[in-house]
Amino acid sequence: DSWFFDSPLSSKGVGQGEGLRRFLKKERMRLGVGAKSDGNGMSGEENAIRLLLAAGEESDPTSQVVSSNLRRAISTAAIGLA
Numbered sequence: 001d002s003w004f005f006d007s008p009l010s011s012k013g014v015g016q017g018e019g020l021r022r023f024l025k026k027e028r029m030r031l032g033v034g035a036k037s038d039g040n041g042m043s044g045e046e047n048a049i050r051l052l053l054a055a056g057e058e059s060d061p062t063s064q065v066v067s068s069n070l071r072r073a074i075s076t077a078a079i080g081l082a
Helices: 011-031 044-054 071-080
Strands: none
Touching: 011 044, 011 071
């Protein structure tokens, strides 16, 4: 038995995933697509955004996205990083 109720992503959650996708698209343009950086001179938030943007880039085939195995978490990641 599971301790968690595995519910699907709600319409609000879909909207939040789409908001994440729009945000990352805007940040990709601001920071530069696929730009590499050693993290010097960047805030922790900017570095985290840069790492998210690298997920799935062909130039970095070792990038990975880690998510909970709950459907709503996987759906949010899939929508946000599409």
